[in-house]
Amino acid sequence: MEKELFQSRHLGNDISQVSEMLTEIGVNSLEQLIDETIPSSIRLKENLEIPKAISEFEFLNHIKQLAKKNKPFRSFIGMGFYECITPTVILRNVVENPGWYTQYTPYQAEVAQGRLESLLNFQTMICDLTKMDVANASLLDEGTAAAEAMSMLYHISEKEKPNAHKFFVSEKTYSYTIELLQTRATPIGIEIVIGNLNTTKFDETYFGALLQYPDDDGNAADYSTIINELHKKNI
Known part of the structure; x- marks a missing residue:
């Protein structure tokens, strides 16, 4: 039975391109490349112990139970690092709203485009509230x-x-x-x-x-x- 390769399931290099790259670096196959770059002494010999598959609903319940084991204590780190509350309306309509990123490819660079749009909306709102001509966007910290x-x-x-x-x-x-x-x-x-x-x-x-x-x-x-x-x- 022919094994399923990563490149056959995703957009990327085709077989001829892979062969050309392997030839350029002096190996005959991806397996040989792995053998020559990752020492056998650190490679896993047995199969991974992966648990039985469960549904998304079951998994969410599972991780919620795990999260309940955490014991949050009061933070005394100071130095400007304080706990904050994200208003539910912001959480639901911005942070958890897939509309900010699903129209783009699912990589961080494109997710940033949705973030930029939300910042533009923020700046527009600040201008409306303050009647100023311009308003800056948020910075990292x-x-x-x-x-x-x-x-x-x-x-x-x-x-x-x-x-x-x-x-x-x-x-x-x-x-x-x-x-x-x-x-x-x-x-x-x-x-x-x-x-x-x-x-x-x-x-x-x-x-x-x-x-x-x-x-x-x-x-x-x-x-x-x-x-x-x-x-x-x-x-």
């Missing part, structure tokens, strides 16, 4: 957003403050945000100054500042006074 903001401030201030190349970052900022800022700052000539907000002397060499709120100790300080002072210095 807090560190990425901070780096984008720093870069934007730097390029905006280049004409007004050509000698300003310092960006202040509060020492109470999350460490991963600081690291990402430093990575982004180095190639474009920005000097990151990490320090105490109350003791740092701000001058014309600063073009911006980042204040963590709440900070990495959980404090929710009132920054209004210092922010007004920074604005007076065009920071």
